[in-house]
Amino acid sequence: MASVNAQAAKASKSKRDPESVRQRILQAALAEFSDKGLGGARVDVIAQRADANKRMLYHYFGNKDDLFLAVLEHAYRDIRSAELELNLDNLSPEDGMRKLVAFTFDYFIKAPYFINLLNSENLHRARHLRRSQAILDMHAPVVGLITDLLRRGIAEGVFRADADPIQVFITNASVGYFYFSNVHTLSTIFGRDLSEKDELEARRRHVIDVVLGYLRPT
Amino acid sequence: MASVNAQAAKASKSKRDPESVRQRILQAALAEFSDKGLGGARVDVIAQRADANKRMLYHYFGNKDDLFLAVLEHAYRDIRSAELELNLDNLSPEDGMRKLVAFTFDYFIKAPYFINLLNSENLHRARHLRRSQAILDMHAPVVGLITDLLRRGIAEGVFRADADPIQVFITNASVGYFYFSNVHTLSTIFGRDLSEKDELEARRRHVIDVVLGYLRPT
């Protein structure tokens, strides 16, 4: 307790807080890369949004590309670790899958930056992500969740026997991702704001129905 | 016949072919915007890819943004008109829907530029598309196709009664779009090339199963 207070007192008197500056840059970069894409984001703007000196951006992250990779790792780590906390083991296969699909949809609402980050990374052919062993290691456990749900569902006769975990993982992401990634064009085309609450609720129900409807035995 | 030959002879002797230059610029722009996004594409590169003088790009299209909109209109026109030629009326609701889903998936393979163009346009919040009445007018007929299929399927008791045409339109696009838009990150994550023929065939079968499985009556 005394050491926490000593640290807090020290931090409030200090003119320098490297970890805070570093985090502010990371968050500002996440926002700027999400808004503008990797190519459109400007390091001056990131520094400004972070209320930091541009020099510090290079100091902490090296260059623009490496900053983008740091942002990407942060984003992936967030969603993948949240998925692992869903505790699907304790649910029926159907409820587990329902919870996972709903979680994914809700996550895209909560973390809208994720989609534009992935779009940018794919525009650059995953060249950043290839350099990150951390990101690569994040996915096996999540696919394992789906594999387990499918296995249980098939064993109980409530899921179709030909469901493939990776295809289901991709489809689970698909039905929400596309909606959000194209929300501007779709809203314009259909002349209604697809990011409004009622629209989101309708879409959420639909995506759950799509995945659960597909999984019904044939 | 004589007039066709006269035109061909005239064209082959001419040093100027404005329509050809214009088309070359449009195609080069489509490629460059698809590869690099709107922000990353360079007008010098587009001109070079078109084997045209940069001045002509401004001459024909005004500026970079307007060129992007021309490309977007071209891309939408292509997919939307192809959809209308599917002749789904003559098929059972199930076969019609199967054909549409397969068509959409195959279209993304055939016209890979479409996805990156839409990603760019959404990154820019559909600000180009809003200026195009032509694009806005292209969608009602296609949604009408799905509405008809669903209506027939529900009447025949082979589709679920709660299926919504717009949601199905979006889901039809979702299950393929996400796969292709994220093919680089997904391939890296799963350590396999998801653009290979076998992978594409597996995914194609899956997306048809997802939509048709979902549509089964409850």
Added chain:
DNA sequence: GGGCTAAGTAACTAGTCAGTTACTTGTGGA
């Protein structure tokens, strides 16, 4: 207190970029 290093400030730099300017050439119609 002093020295050293990390953290930080501010200005600079060379190259890039969309768009413009100045001029030339080709073509069609009178």
Added chain:
DNA sequence: TCCACAAGTAACTGACTAGTTACTTAGCCC
């Protein structure tokens, strides 16, 4: 043949960009 205008060439321009340089300040440890 001549003229006018569209199509075309090539160079230029001012602003922007990621990254660098030169220097200062803060904080920690001896």
